[in-house]
Amino acid sequence: MSIKKKFLKGKPVVKITFEVAKEIANSAKSVSLVGEFNNWDPSASPMKSTKEGKFSTTVDLESGKEYQFRYLIDETRWVNDSEADKFVPTVYGDSDNSVVVV
Template sequence: MIQKTYLKTKDQCKVKFTMSLADAERVEIRGLNGDWDTPIQMTRKKGGIFESVLTLPRHTQHEFKYLVDGTEWRNDQEADGEAPNEYGGTNSLLVL
């Protein structure tokens, strides 16, 4: 799930990423700001909920994927869309 909160005083948007995976140990967000090499760790909450809150520039577009336990790539079903990637699959698309 993705929640967007646009800041009134700045050209930024606070984005809350939430994913429910009861059997996962670790979830990372990859690809934001075009950076696929630097993972953004999601915090594990009760009940297998993973969460991360980031501030990103307004009027931008980002491709990303979740990496679960270092082995499984997943898209966000509630993203603004999908974009084809070089591996024959798709990435989630976030439009701010």
Template structure:
């Protein structure tokens, strides 16, 4: 599962990657955001057995990523927005600043 936060004041979005407890052994999320370094974002196992990690990324990007399990086993997230030859792709849309479009306009 992949969840996205709203951008913070610096325009960064928190991407949280989460895998079910059935996945065994150490797992890392690797991708464009960490130069595909398997040591940069290891996932931690919570009390519920789920593996999770949160990564801060700039808004307005499309990033490729995959999971790397112990023993050199690569796998994709079934909830990725799309896939290409690098793996899953997650889209981080840019959020326009200013008032929402539905805000009343001055007369």
């Protein structure tokens, strides 16, 4: 997994590329990036599969904030990003959410 941040000069926006490794996706048919920035909507940020078997997507996020997120694999399995800036408990208290700080 990886998170790559690209800060834009003169703009309060950061382009963030999220990637789920082939080993984590494990022959998945779909992976979605789900978080505060898209109202936790699994259909809002579908990730595209690459030839190498990874899944990737890029989103623009307002800088100076923290955003909780997780990956949803095949609409059934939630996964955190091991490269997240930090982790916080979910509102359900049964797991943690990944957090990206921009």
